[in-house]
Amino acid sequence: MTATPHPPETLEPGVVRVTANNPSPFTKDGTQTYLVGEADVAVIDPGPADDTSHLSAILTAIDGRSVRAILCTHTHRDHSPLARALAAATGAPVVGCAPLALDDAGVRADAAFDRDYAPDRVLADGEAIEGADWSLTAVATPGHTSNHLCFAWRARGILFSGDHVMAWSTSIVSPPDGDMGDYMASLEKLLGRDDRVYYPGHGDAVTSPQRLVRGMMGHRRAREGAILRLVRGGEGDVTAMVQAMYAGLDPRLHPAAARSVLAHLFDLRRRALVTGEEGGVWRSAA
Structure with a gap:
């Protein structure tokens, strides 16, 4: 895939967003890749495979700095596949969520899984990776997928929320890998945190995260109630x-x-x- 790249955007010191040119009803304007750090960097969710323009845009934003790690929140193929080309270009390890061993012949409405994802290191819940001027901690948030992680830059009050929480849309929870009970528990987990801002995989930054998470939980409970009423009727x-x-x-x-x-x-x-x-x-x- 070759398309006109979006220019990198500095969201705040040490956080640069590069948006892939893969807009759709499921990705909004495109998958968002984040560069974290200034002296050296982590790259979060490099994006879809074979997007040479997005790879070029990421490398331009890196601007010759050392890449400490390429982090993946989950393995839908609009998020993780470009990790392989980026690792080859930078020599950085692929770190983050676990791979999935998923045999599912059913219909999937969201992006298919990256079955070739093979991380050099899997981060457990609460495990951190550090650079010269940043530290990112894995926050396990299963539900959208069973292997979903968010990444917290605790000193800055930032959570890179992947597809778990987005301002523009609720996440798709698609069985058998997606699990609604896990998804609700993960939202409850985020309510116990004090993050200042979420930077999601798609769409605008979430500047009132606690309010949004409470609203998302209420929305899901309302959906559950509507389903129960229909079934009972x-x-x-x-x-x-x-x-x-x-x-x-x-x-x-x-x-x-x-x-x-x-x-x-x-x-x-x-x-x-x-x-x-x-x-x-x-x-x-x-």
Whole structure:
């Protein structure tokens, strides 16, 4: 892929954003790569494979500095695949989330997984990597994917939130790897933090993160309540639920909405509130 690159943007001292030219209903203006640090740098979420213009833009923003690490929040293929070319160009190790061993033949509405991702080092929850003037700590936030990490620059009050929390859209939670129970627990985890700002994988910075996270949790609980009411009223088909609950939604996003509805149903089944299987009819267990 070759396209006109977005120019690098300095968001604050030590934080530069380079946006890939892969806009879509799922990526907004494109996947956002972050350069962290000034003396040397970490690169967070290098982006999609074969995007030579984005690789060139990242290298221009690096401007000859040492790259201490290439960090990946998760392995959707709009986030991690360019790590391989960037590692070859800079000699930096690929660090961050764990690879997935996922055998899923089902429909996926969001970006497919990077099955070739092979990190040099996996960061556990709370584990840090440091540069000359920065330190990033892994914050495990499964839900959007089972291997999702955020990265916290605690001294600066910054959280690089990947696809877990974004201001422009709620995250897709797509089973079997995406898990709604885990996603809600990860949001609860972020409520216990005091980050000043989130820099997400797509869209604008989140400048009131606690308020947004509380709103996202309320939104998901409202969706859960709507699903329960539909099921208890006799509606057991996921496609019909989407049509009832997402009036006015871009039809291109209906498959993604169906995956999130299914994730809610799986979570409700785990809590013994509904019964059913993917592709079948869902019923109330009460």
